[in-house]
Amino acid sequence: MKRSHRLRVPAIAVAATAVLTVAACTSSSSPGSSSTPGATSSTTSSPTSSANSALTASAPGITATTITIGSHQPLTGPAAPGYSEIAPASAAYFDYVNAHGGVYGRKIVYKYLDDAYNPTQTATVVRQLVLQDNVYAIFDGLGTPTHLAVESFLNSEKVPDVFVASGCDCWNQPTTDPETFGWQLDYIREGKILGQYIAKHFAGKKIGYFYQDDEFGMDGVKGLDDEIPHSMVVSRETYVPTNVNIAPAVAALHASGAQVVVAFSIPAFTALLRLNGLKLGYSPTFVVSNVGSDPITLSGLLESFAKQGGATVNGNQLTAGIITDGYLPTLGDTSNSWIALFKKVHDQYDAKAPFDGNVLYGEAVAYTFVQSMLMAGRNPTRQDLVSAINSGLPQGPAVAPYAFSSTDHAGVTGAYIGVINNGVLVQEGSVLTTDTSATGAVTTYTGTEQQAPASGIPAP
Amino acid sequence: MRTAPLVRILGTALIGAAVVVILSIKLDAFRDYQIAQVAVEVTAVAGLTVLTGLSGQISLGNGAFMAIGGYTTALILLHLSWPFIASLAVAAVITAAAGAIVGVAAARLHGPYLAGVTLMLGVALPSLAYVYPGLLGGDQGLTVVYTTPGFLGSNFPLYRWQAWVCSAVALGTLVLLANLGRSRVGRNWRAVRDDEVAAALAGVNVARARVLAFVVSATCAGMAGAMLAIITGLVAPGAFTITLSIALLTAAVIGGLGNLFGAVWGSLVIVLVPTYATDVATSHGLSSSVASNIPVAAYGVVLILVMLIFPQGIQGAVLWVLRLFGISSSRTRYPASVPDTGPPAGEAPASQHEVVLPHKKEGTQ
Numbered sequence: 001m002k003r004s005h006r007l008r009v010p011a012i013a014v015a016a017t018a019v020l021t022v023a024a025c026t027s028s029s030s031p032g033s034s035s036t037p038g039a040t041s042s043t044t045s046s047p048t049s050s051a052n053s054a055l056t057a058s059a060p061g062i063t064a065t066t067i068t069i070g071s072h073q074p075l076t077g078p079a080a081p082g083y084s085e086i087a088p089a090s091a092a093y094f095d096y097v098n099a100h101g102g103v104y105g106r107k108i109v110y111k112y113l114d115d116a117y118n119p120t121q122t123a124t125v126v127r128q129l130v131l132q133d134n135v136y137a138i139f140d141g142l143g144t145p146t147h148l149a150v151e152s153f154l155n156s157e158k159v160p161d162v163f164v165a166s167g168c169d170c171w172n173q174p175t176t177d178p179e180t181f182g183w184q185l186d187y188i189r190e191g192k193i194l195g196q197y198i199a200k201h202f203a204g205k206k207i208g209y210f211y212q213d214d215e216f217g218m219d220g221v222k223g224l225d226d227e228i229p230h231s232m233v234v235s236r237e238t239y240v241p242t243n244v245n246i247a248p249a250v251a252a253l254h255a256s257g258a259q260v261v262v263a264f265s266i267p268a269f270t271a272l273l274r275l276n277g278l279k280l281g282y283s284p285t286f287v288v289s290n291v292g293s294d295p296i297t298l299s300g301l302l303e304s305f306a307k308q309g310g311a312t313v314n315g316n317q318l319t320a321g322i323i324t325d326g327y328l329p330t331l332g333d334t335s336n337s338w339i340a341l342f343k344k345v346h347d348q349y350d351a352k353a354p355f356d357g358n359v360l361y362g363e364a365v366a367y368t369f370v371q372s373m374l375m376a377g378r379n380p381t382r383q384d385l386v387s388a389i390n391s392g393l394p395q396g397p398a399v400a401p402y403a404f405s406s407t408d409h410a411g412v413t414g415a416y417i418g419v420i421n422n423g424v425l426v427q428e429g430s431v432l433t434t435d436t437s438a439t440g441a442v443t444t445y446t447g448t449e450q451q452a453p454a455s456g457i458p459a460p
Numbered sequence: 461m462r463t464a465p466l467v468r469i470l471g472t473a474l475i476g477a478a479v480v481v482i483l484s485i486k487l488d489a490f491r492d493y494q495i496a497q498v499a500v501e502v503t504a505v506a507g508l509t510v511l512t513g514l515s516g517q518i519s520l521g522n523g524a525f526m527a528i529g530g531y532t533t534a535l536i537l538l539h540l541s542w543p544f545i546a547s548l549a550v551a552a553v554i555t556a557a558a559g560a561i562v563g564v565a566a567a568r569l570h571g572p573y574l575a576g577v578t579l580m581l582g583v584a585l586p587s588l589a590y591v592y593p594g595l596l597g598g599d600q601g602l603t604v605v606y607t608t609p610g611f612l613g614s615n616f617p618l619y620r621w622q623a624w625v626c627s628a629v630a631l632g633t634l635v636l637l638a639n640l641g642r643s644r645v646g647r648n649w650r651a652v653r654d655d656e657v658a659a660a661l662a663g664v665n666v667a668r669a670r671v672l673a674f675v676v677s678a679t680c681a682g683m684a685g686a687m688l689a690i691i692t693g694l695v696a697p698g699a700f701t702i703t704l705s706i707a708l709l710t711a712a713v714i715g716g717l718g719n720l721f722g723a724v725w726g727s728l729v730i731v732l733v734p735t736y737a738t739d740v741a742t743s744h745g746l747s748s749s750v751a752s753n754i755p756v757a758a759y760g761v762v763l764i765l766v767m768l769i770f771p772q773g774i775q776g777a778v779l780w781v782l783r784l785f786g787i788s789s790s791r792t793r794y795p796a797s798v799p800d801t802g803p804p805a806g807e808a809p810a811s812q813h814e815v816v817l818p819h820k821k822e823g824t825q
Contacts, residue, residue: 075752084752113738114752119601120699123692124497128735131619132490145600149694152603213590214599240590240599242697 055105058379061136067373068109069139070129072146077116078241082267082297083142085353086165087112089362090140092349093342094370097457103373104460111135119149126150130159137162137385140183140365144168144216155179160385162372163365163411167291168215169436172410174390181389181404183365183411185290185327187216187264188436190415191223193325194287196432196442197417198260199228206234208258208284210249210273212265213238220264220289226438234258239269250276253284260285265292271301274318275309286322293324294357295420316423324425327398327415328364331357332424337452338364338397345456364397371396371458395450396458399431410436414445469638473631480627484620492619493691494731499626500687501727503633505711506720507680510637512709513718514646515673516653517566521578522681523705524585528555529685530695531589534602537690544606544690548629551686552679559678563671582705586697601696604689626687633680634720640676641720649673681708710759714766716773725774733758 054064061068073087074080087110094108102108111133113125122141129135130153137160141147144166151170154161155177163183164171167190171182198207207228211217217238225233235256237249250273253261261277261284263270270292277283292298299315306313329336334343342363346355353359373380375388390406400414414433418425431445453459480499484492508522529551536547562581566574589596596602608614608621640646648669651659660666689695707730715726737758741751770777 076756111742113742114755118698118701118703119694119696120688120692123694124493124735125738127493128490131493132488145696145698148600148603149692149696152605153693213593240587242587242701 053378056379059136059381059384060134062106062380065106066109067103067106068111068133068135069137069369070126070133070135071110071112071139072115072122072125072129072141072143072150073112074117074142074146075112075114077114077118078268079117079143079266081301082294082356082358085356085358086140086142086362086365088353089346089350089359090366090369093345093363093366095349096345097370100455100457103370104378108370108373110139115143115146117143117146119146122146122149123153126153130154130157136160136382139163139369140165140362142166144170144214147171148215151177151180158382160382162385162389163368165361165365166216167219169219169410170215172408172436174407174409177409179386181409181411183368184361185325185398185400185412185415186410186436187219187289188223189410189413189434190289190325191220191264192226192434192440192442193223193415193417193432194262194289194323195224195227197323198224198262198287199232202232202260202285205232205259206257207232208235208237208253208256208261209233210237210239210253210261210263210265212269213240216291217264223436224262227442239265241266241269244268244272246272247276247279250282251280253277254280254282258284260287262287263292264289267292267294267297267301271298271305274302275305275313278313278318288322288324290325290327290415293322293420293425295319295423295425296354296356297358298322299423319420320422322420324418324420325415326418326425326427327400327412328357328360329397329399330418330425330427331355331360332426341452341456342397367458368393368396374458374460395447397450397452399449400433400445401447403435465642466639469635473635476631476634477627480623480631484623484627489617489619492617492623494735495623496619496626496687496691498724498727498731499623499630500684500691501708501711501731502630502724503626503687504681504684504708505715505727506630506634506637506723507677507684508708509712509715509718509720509723509726510641510649510680511673511677512712514641514653515649515670517670517673518571518575518709519566519578519674519677520575520702520705520709521562521581521585522677522708523700523702524581525555525558525678525681526685526688526704527586527695527697527700528558529682530689530700531596531602531685532682533686533689534604534695535595537604537606538602544625544686548683548686551682555682555685556675556679558682559675560671562678563674566674567667567670579702579705582702586700589697597696599697601694601699604693604695606690606693622691626691629683629687633683634723637676637680638720645669645672710763714763714773716775719773719775721778722773722775725778729762729774730759733762 057063071087073084075084091110094110097103098107111129113129115122115125126138129138138154140163141150141161142165147164147166148170151161159179161180163181167182167184167187169186169188171180172186209221209224211221235253235258237252239246239249246269263273263286265273270288298319302313302315302318329338331339333339342360343355345363346359350359371393372385372389376384389404392404393402395401398412399416400412403410403413414431416427416431417429418427432442433445434440434442480495484495504522504526508519512518532551532554533547536542536550565577569577589601590598608616608618612621648659648664651662651664652666652669656666688699692699711726711730712723714729715724716722734755737755741754766773770780
């Protein structure tokens with residue numbers, strides 16, 4: 001027994017060492033190949049562009065044939081359900097662009113690493129992407145607490161930090177953080193748009209707030225408070241994403257007699273709010289922020305949480321009637337040119353994922369990146385990308401224009417109100433736009449929505 | 461035995477310092493960052509390995525001590541703009557005090573009860589940031605700005621400097637711990653670990669020895685937290701979750717409990733394996749749901765393999781290899797109490813000293 005154990009030891013040890021060695025070798029060769037800008041010859045001329053100048057390695061991460069960009073995403077951990085679909089969806093759109101000529105002939109290489117929604121891990125993986133892999137830009141880094149951990153690092157390294165996947169107002173600081181740009185509707189604007197709807201449609205009712213206790217929730221509440229008279233708000237309850245026991249908060253909302261509950265929460269906590277309310281026999285009207293209300297994600301979470309608690313519920317039944325807002329076309333609107341484009345790309349390159357709000361988001365933000373790269377020029381420096389976005393982007397898949405300018409780094413400026421019905425979001429009323437100031441009015445957007453280009457690729 | 465212990469310890473530390481300097485100059489900026497990360501882990505794990513391996517106590521809450529050190533440093537750098545070395549010292553003192561408080565409670569507890577108390581500490585303490593968002597920045601934490609000192613010139617790479625600072629602290633800690641382990645204090649710890657009654661009969665103040673071990677371990681964690689704050693540029697509750705505390709213990713076990721070399725091996729494993737595994741996973745075109753879980757799986761596989769083959773950790777393996785080639789090492793006497801065959805694979809480290817001392821199982825007070 002002892003002898004056989006002794007004999008086994010070297011064998012397993014050798015095997016383990018071999019595995020690790022192989023791992024180490026492979027890994028050291030992979031960043032090597034991607035982090036050698038300028039190694040590729042610049043004689044290749046692009047077949048698709050009507051170009052005159054040769055493609056050169058004009059910036060870190062850009063070679064004559066590729067543009068390498070990086071991102072940090074919650075592929076595992078508490079924020080992974082739903083959000084982990086975003087990066088593969090972006091990659092699918094880049095695959096589509098690469099297959100149709102790329103960006104001035106260059107292919108986009110999208111390297112997204114898992115940070116498990118942990119800011120310390122974000123700090124590590126982003127340093128790996130910037131210092132070791134020499135990415136041209138960080139694109140769509142996901143999460144407010146996570147991305148805040150790297151915002152000043154990216155700005156001090158002068159790495160474009162484009163289209164952060166969070167609606168925090170903190171990305172809009174052009175003077176201190178000139179490299180950082182938001183993209184989605186920010187939570188202050190969203191709060192104002194939802195707040196105006198509530199003040200108008202639920203006049204005289206008791207309103208309760210339920211929000212995440214960080215910039216996300218507080219920005220949202222700031223917007224809500226700009227529009228909803230303080231006397232209407234009877235209860236303000238918060239949660240932290242690390243504590244799933246929200247029963248006391250829901251009980252307090254119930255006790256306050258709130259007839260309308262406004263939630264600035266991530267999907268898992270929207271689902272918990274609904275289920276905890278159900279347990280108390282408390283079913284107020286729910287108004288939920290866009291990021292916490294994707295019907296498909298929500299319905300799945302409701303069913304799986306209930307199952308864990310030994311109950312069976314119908315997700316679509318429980319989400320019915322939830323009021324929310326949308327800044328991208330509704331998924332159900334198959335006649336919309338953007339939905340048709342993104343559905344086509346999804347079916348071809350990312351078919352394993354459900355075509356839900358996260359996938360739509362990932363593809364739409366990837367479209368915007370391609371749009372800005374095309375505007376940045378044939379041989380862009382890092383500054384060229386920042387300047388291109390500062391000069392303003394034409395309206396894309398979103399229903400309202402972008403705010404981008406050299407003094408404003410916020411993204412989409414408006415949204416429509418929608419109601420979830422039978423698992424799909426139905427638009428109600430027209431698109432509303434506003435600004436982030438306390439006094440700026442919420443107005444109906446009068447411009448026309450853009451059509452998706454027939455080629456599926458933005459015009460340069 | 462040929463050379464005096466102190467000379468050998470200092471010599472080893474100097475070799476370590478030389479290796480760090482050469483590596484930090486030869487390698488790229490990201491590797492410098494990883495060197496700093498390893499140094500942070502080494503400092504924390506060394507404290508833990510002394511606590512668990514020498515004094516026989518367990519802590520699942522050292523991440524909380526790191527949080528104390530990290531927040532102390534962040535607050536000092538933010539509001540007082542002291543030099544880092546001063547904030548490091550203050551962080552060490554404050555965590556030492558916190559360690560003493562926890563240690564007094566811990567000295568009365570054993571095995572799973574002690575694990576439970578420290579686990580609670582690890583879970584609860586970082587949540588204070590949510591309770592005092594004005595002071596501690598809530599979920600987003602506090603941003604720490606740390607730059608290279610002026611005398612190095614503006615072109616000196618920040619990450620190389622950070623690697624040097626952190627490595628210097630880590631090596632200094634290792635030297636102190638190595639000396640402590642060989643001193644009367646270390647002998648008292650081992651005596652308490654092996655048999656409390658016998659130690660007490662021999663005149664060792666058992667409670668004091670156990671509290672002191674906790675203080676030392678907490679101080680190391682506090683300094684590690686302070687360094688983590690400057691290299692990541694952020695202190696936030698998300699950085700100090702219970703996962704961190706468990707990772708520290710994992711590193712101590714993988715490396716070899718009670719051995720300071722083991723702390724280095726263990727730290728290298730938990731810092732480098734996930735990065736390598738990610739590189740491998742992403743460069744082989746695996747689907748993202750598979751690729752994103754490979755680092756976690758690799759971590760688990762390494763832990764299982766090490767426990768299965770070398771219950772004494774990687775340092776045990778190093779010694780085994782050395783013995784295989786006939787280079788007998790006098791160092792083996794240092795962790796002495798762990799039997800050659802080790803506990804059965806998969807045993808939690810908490811039970812390791814119970815395996816050594818089976819009669820103690822009934823004896824928990």
